[in-house]
Amino acid sequence: MKQLINPTVKEIKECLLRPQLKQGNLKELVLKVANEIKDRGDIALMEYTQRFDHVNLKTLTLSADDISKAASLVSEPLKEAIKTAAVNIQRFHESQKMESVKIETAPGVVCWQEQKAIEKVGLYIPGGTAPLFSTVLMLGIPAQIAGCKEVVLCTPPNKEGSIAPAIAYAAQVAGITKVVTVGGVQAIMAMAYGTESVPSVDKIFGPGNQYVTAAKQAIGLDQCAIDMPAGPSEVMVLADNTAYANFIAADLLSQAEHGSDSQVIMVTNHRALIDSVTEEVYKQLEQLDRKELADGALKNSVLIYVEEESQMIDIANQYAPEHLILSMDHPREVASKINHAGSIFLGHYTPESAGDYASGTNHTLPTNGWARSYSGVNLDAFTKKITFQEISREGLLNLGNTIEIMAEAEQLDAHKNAVSVRLKQIKER
Amino acid sequence: MKQLINPTVKEIKECLLRPQLKQGNLKELVLKVANEIKDRGDIALMEYTQRFDHVNLKTLTLSADDISKAASLVSEPLKEAIKTAAVNIQRFHESQKMESVKIETAPGVVCWQEQKAIEKVGLYIPGGTAPLFSTVLMLGIPAQIAGCKEVVLCTPPNKEGSIAPAIAYAAQVAGITKVVTVGGVQAIMAMAYGTESVPSVDKIFGPGNQYVTAAKQAIGLDQCAIDMPAGPSEVMVLADNTAYANFIAADLLSQAEHGSDSQVIMVTNHRALIDSVTEEVYKQLEQLDRKELADGALKNSVLIYVEEESQMIDIANQYAPEHLILSMDHPREVASKINHAGSIFLGHYTPESAGDYASGTNHTLPTNGWARSYSGVNLDAFTKKITFQEISREGLLNLGNTIEIMAEAEQLDAHKNAVSVRLKQIKER
Numbered sequence: 001m002k003q004l005i006n007p008t009v010k011e012i013k014e015c016l017l018r019p020q021l022k023q024g025n026l027k028e029l030v031l032k033v034a035n036e037i038k039d040r041g042d043i044a045l046m047e048y049t050q051r052f053d054h055v056n057l058k059t060l061t062l063s064a065d066d067i068s069k070a071a072s073l074v075s076e077p078l079k080e081a082i083k084t085a086a087v088n089i090q091r092f093h094e095s096q097k098m099e100s101v102k103i104e105t106a107p108g109v110v111c112w113q114e115q116k117a118i119e120k121v122g123l124y125i126p127g128g129t130a131p132l133f134s135t136v137l138m139l140g141i142p143a144q145i146a147g148c149k150e151v152v153l154c155t156p157p158n159k160e161g162s163i164a165p166a167i168a169y170a171a172q173v174a175g176i177t178k179v180v181t182v183g184g185v186q187a188i189m190a191m192a193y194g195t196e197s198v199p200s201v202d203k204i205f206g207p208g209n210q211y212v213t214a215a216k217q218a219i220g221l222d223q224c225a226i227d228m229p230a231g232p233s234e235v236m237v238l239a240d241n242t243a244y245a246n247f248i249a250a251d252l253l254s255q256a257e258h259g260s261d262s263q264v265i266m267v268t269n270h271r272a273l274i275d276s277v278t279e280e281v282y283k284q285l286e287q288l289d290r291k292e293l294a295d296g297a298l299k300n301s302v303l304i305y306v307e308e309e310s311q312m313i314d315i316a317n318q319y320a321p322e323h324l325i326l327s328m329d330h331p332r333e334v335a336s337k338i339n340h341a342g343s344i345f346l347g348h349y350t351p352e353s354a355g356d357y358a359s360g361t362n363h364t365l366p367t368n369g370w371a372r373s374y375s376g377v378n379l380d381a382f383t384k385k386i387t388f389q390e391i392s393r394e395g396l397l398n399l400g401n402t403i404e405i406m407a408e409a410e411q412l413d414a415h416k417n418a419v420s421v422r423l424k425q426i427k428e429r
Numbered sequence: 430m431k432q433l434i435n436p437t438v439k440e441i442k443e444c445l446l447r448p449q450l451k452q453g454n455l456k457e458l459v460l461k462v463a464n465e466i467k468d469r470g471d472i473a474l475m476e477y478t479q480r481f482d483h484v485n486l487k488t489l490t491l492s493a494d495d496i497s498k499a500a501s502l503v504s505e506p507l508k509e510a511i512k513t514a515a516v517n518i519q520r521f522h523e524s525q526k527m528e529s530v531k532i533e534t535a536p537g538v539v540c541w542q543e544q545k546a547i548e549k550v551g552l553y554i555p556g557g558t559a560p561l562f563s564t565v566l567m568l569g570i571p572a573q574i575a576g577c578k579e580v581v582l583c584t585p586p587n588k589e590g591s592i593a594p595a596i597a598y599a600a601q602v603a604g605i606t607k608v609v610t611v612g613g614v615q616a617i618m619a620m621a622y623g624t625e626s627v628p629s630v631d632k633i634f635g636p637g638n639q640y641v642t643a644a645k646q647a648i649g650l651d652q653c654a655i656d657m658p659a660g661p662s663e664v665m666v667l668a669d670n671t672a673y674a675n676f677i678a679a680d681l682l683s684q685a686e687h688g689s690d691s692q693v694i695m696v697t698n699h700r701a702l703i704d705s706v707t708e709e710v711y712k713q714l715e716q717l718d719r720k721e722l723a724d725g726a727l728k729n730s731v732l733i734y735v736e737e738e739s740q741m742i743d744i745a746n747q748y749a750p751e752h753l754i755l756s757m758d759h760p761r762e763v764a765s766k767i768n769h770a771g772s773i774f775l776g777h778y779t780p781e782s783a784g785d786y787a788s789g790t791n792h793t794l795p796t797n798g799w800a801r802s803y804s805g806v807n808l809d810a811f812t813k814k815i816t817f818q819e820i821s822r823e824g825l826l827n828l829g830n831t832i833e834i835m836a837e838a839e840q841l842d843a844h845k846n847a848v849s850v851r852l853k854q855i856k857e858r
Contacts, residue, residue: 105788250846256843340815356832389783411559
């Protein structure tokens with residue numbers, strides 16, 4: 001890990017750059033798959049599945065029985081842990097329901113918003129050696145609270161054509177009944193355009209590799225909505241002289257192990273931490289199964305010493321981290337000054353992995369600086385707000401002339417006339 | 430206007446299709462402009478302005494004095510109308526502030542969300558014969574309430590190199606001080622990438638023609654966020670036997686006059702309205718300045734008769750209209766059954782133009798069926814929510830094992846270790 005002591009503005013800017021991913025000809029590839037799926041539906045899905053997942057499927061949708069069978073293989077302790085996490089996620093996302101408030105903006109003019117479910121949503125869960133069943137909870141539970149009518153989960157099949165037991169169990173816990181064994185770009189395109197087995201949805205959620213991300217970007221402002229543009233995971237830790245070097249090292253490594261394109265950064269005003277955290281990181285690294293991945297990420301990573309707490313806060317706001325850990329004496333005060341971050345972890349006993357699994361907050365968060373403009377996934381993400389207005393005769397008598405004058409100034413006669421015909425009738429009564 | 434009496438499912442589906450826009454080689458063109466702006470900044474902006482707006486500008490940013498001078502030309506009645514509208518818009522968007530609620534999801538585990546301003550936003554206001562100063566209010570006021578620190582307004586210059594007086598005045602009312610006289614694709618790219626005169630922003634808002642829309646789509650999931658994918662305006666009216674044909678005709682025409690690619694639809698269970706509304710539409714059409722545009726839109730439009738109110742509601746939900754007017758005896762009951770719409774207007778005295786200008790709701794709304802997944806612009810659009818969590822030692826003792834089990838099952842050792850090192854220290858104390 002690089003160390004920067006009292007860096008210049010330019011040095012800070014450079015070290016906060018995210019690792020650049022090679023894009024290559026992703027766009028062309030994604031377009032090709034999209035056309036195949038649009039033209040040939042399930043047949044194309046099955047061909048891609050054979051090619052990339054090396055399994056020959058006759059049906060793409062798992063039956064309730066298939067799901068139950070897979071779920072039953074989960075150990076009791078893991079089942080209990082998943083249920084505990086689910087309860088916390090449920091509680092926190094339930095609390096995000098918006099109450100409708102009617103506002104009389106002018107006498108006789110009443111306006112309000114109502115939160116309504118997005119009807120059809122698609123959840124993408126990547127495959128791989130370690131199936132991310134926690135993401136099933138993070139996406140499935142808010143979808144259920146929102147009241148989404150159709151929830152389809154796509155995930156690549158294993159060699160047996162089924163899915164990981166923990167994913168099946170998490171799907172059950174989140175009330176998901178439609179599980180399709182298809183992954184990659186083809187899964188995103190199937191949910192965007194629809195096939196015989198996969199319904200087209202209004203919004204697609206979930207993480208994925210650069211192919212999946214490119215597929216989501218390709219359809220995201222064109223065919224259906226997506227949760228957010230995604231990128232490699234990242235964490236920033238702000239630490240003062242009350243912090244524990246071994247806690248910080250563990251937190252940095254827990255992001256680093258996601259992949260060699262991840263980035264982890266500590267910023268401190270306690271100089272001794274620069275060396276003690278470095279030492280702890282390399283000590284703990286030795287014990288990790290995913291040591292190589294983590295080591296790769298450490299090459300993108302940096303420990304920064306600055307003198308003032310205010311500089312630490314500025315750097316955090318400049319970086320807009322996905323995860324921000326405040327290993328500090330007075331984390332609430334510092335948190336109040338953070339303007340851009342996905343999720344913030346306060347104090348020494350709030351590791352980022354708590355939010356990844358079980359504190360109740362969502363772990364699907366904006367990376368790559370998108371925290372400047374995007375929220376993480378929350379109940380809002382599975383809903384939209386409709387505005388309403390109801391104007392009485394008296395209301396229109398009050399407001400009508402204002403509308404007429406403005407419409408006329410925008411040279412929109414018919415807009416004006418929609419008020420005029422009503423005012424005329426009201427006055428003639 | 431087409432008339433459909435007791436249509437089949439297929440006929441309904443066909444008549445609810447949106448008019449298709451020709452895309453052509455928009456993507457290439459947009460990419461070319463993006464590269465020019467990235468390479469040559471203001472110089473390129475000035476060249477494009479000369480080419481498309483036929484004016485040779487020496488500076489792109491208006492001074493406070495320029496803005497005041499333009500604003501002073503607005504008539505007193507229009508000033509009063511703009512101020513009245515602004516108060517209502519302010520009241521309604523103020524009411525959308527989210528209060529932070531702390532939830533103890535498990536003993537010692539506290540989670541909450543906070544709404545924070547998006548720091549830098551760009552507002553695009555199209556030019557043309559009728560400058561849309563109302564959109565300045567609709568975007569500028571929520572930006573101000575949110576607390577966005579940098580608000581830049583881009584709008585094409587007139588022949589004198591200045592802007593329409595009403596736009597200048599509305600900018601003053603909305604507290605906007607940075608106005609740049611640049612329009613089109615080049616304005617969007619300048620706000621996305623930044624130039625000497627135009628700061629790069631975190632999110633771009635505002636309507637525009639198909640070029641502007643293509644530019645927003647090109648950068649929207651890549652360089653900065655955008656409000657929503659936009660398309661031609663549309664309205665659907667649900668009407669029963671209490672409705673007035675001349676009101677409905679005026680409402681349909683007020684959308685139709687936006688452009689020949691707009692679409693207007695009435696659905697009724699009162700058969701007589703099909704003929705009476707048709708008659709009124711063509712009668713009122715004759716008196717409109719924008720008669721030709723409106724007439725073009727009527728070619729995309731339809732009046733539908735069905736027998737049951739429930740069918741009317743189904744058709745509205747299938748269409749997911751930008752604007753939905755409920756010219757009905759019991760609009761609240763009907764409104765409660767609408768799941769997809771941008772903004773809903775209840776009763777006979779709530780014309781859609783009220784929402785366009787002055788009721789207080791926002792007029793920047795999802796078109797082209799995007800109301801299924803997108804909200805209109807509201808306070809949320811200028812903010813993002815950060816999640817927070819704070820776990821006490823006791824909290825981590827309670828929850829730690831759950832996290833360890835789940836992290837282990839996902840084969841993420843370091844995630845587990847971030848909890849384990851803390852549990853070890855707590856227990857050793």
